[in-house]
Amino acid sequence: MDGIVVDKRERILAAAAELIVRNGLQCSMAEIATTAGIATGSLYNYFKSKDDLIWGVYERLTQTVAAALVVEHDPATPHEARIRRYIGDYIDFIWSDPDRAILFEYLSNVPLIPANELRRAFAPVTTFTNKLIEDARAAGVLRNLPVQDMGGFIGGGIRNTLKWHRAAGARLTPGERDNIAAMCWSAIASDRWF
Numbered sequence: 001m002d003g004i005v006v007d008k009r010e011r012i013l014a015a016a017a018e019l020i021v022r023n024g025l026q027c028s029m030a031e032i033a034t035t036a037g038i039a040t041g042s043l044y045n046y047f048k049s050k051d052d053l054i055w056g057v058y059e060r061l062t063q064t065v066a067a068a069l070v071v072e073h074d075p076a077t078p079h080e081a082r083i084r085r086y087i088g089d090y091i092d093f094i095w096s097d098p099d100r101a102i103l104f105e106y107l108s109n110v111p112l113i114p115a116n117e118l119r120r121a122f123a124p125v126t127t128f129t130n131k132l133i134e135d136a137r138a139a140g141v142l143r144n145l146p147v148q149d150m151g152g153f154i155g156g157g158i159r160n161t162l163k164w165h166r167a168a169g170a171r172l173t174p175g176e177r178d179n180i181a182a183m184c185w186s187a188i189a190s191d192r193w194f
Helices: 008-026 029-036 040-046 050-069 079-096 098-109 115-121 123-138 147-167 174-188
Strands: none
Touching (some): 008 029, 008 040, 008 050, 029 040, 040 050, 079 098, 098 147
């Protein structure tokens, strides 16, 4: 999924993510250990339980999402450019790794941890996204819609569109990428942009 992983903890997390993508949560700790290339007992040196390991997979995924989407913008960057960059980065993130996209979708739809813990895990990305959208909306760039709804629409729309695009066996051409980005933009942009 993420290339060669040397650190044992990272190997365990990568193995768990791979097995979740392949089989859902039915994977056992023994299967995870085998896939990671370590003894089953070694898992418990890093994770006290399967739930703890699943939490680690969430944390690892959220760190990856944050690295891809949380961008420090120059204050002079126009709000439209910031939102369009976020949309483009989101498309690229979801399209670049099919397994990671499936994992993200699976963990989003089958929450394995309480909602408050899920919010805590995704807080860096959510905080960034909400501020990005709030600032753009305050500047008149976006429609006067709820911030969380716009963020959810962008993410959900991109993930679902690319999931079906990938399921059809299609490549994502630059033109198709631009069309998806334009659809996201037009759904949230204020009327003055049309």
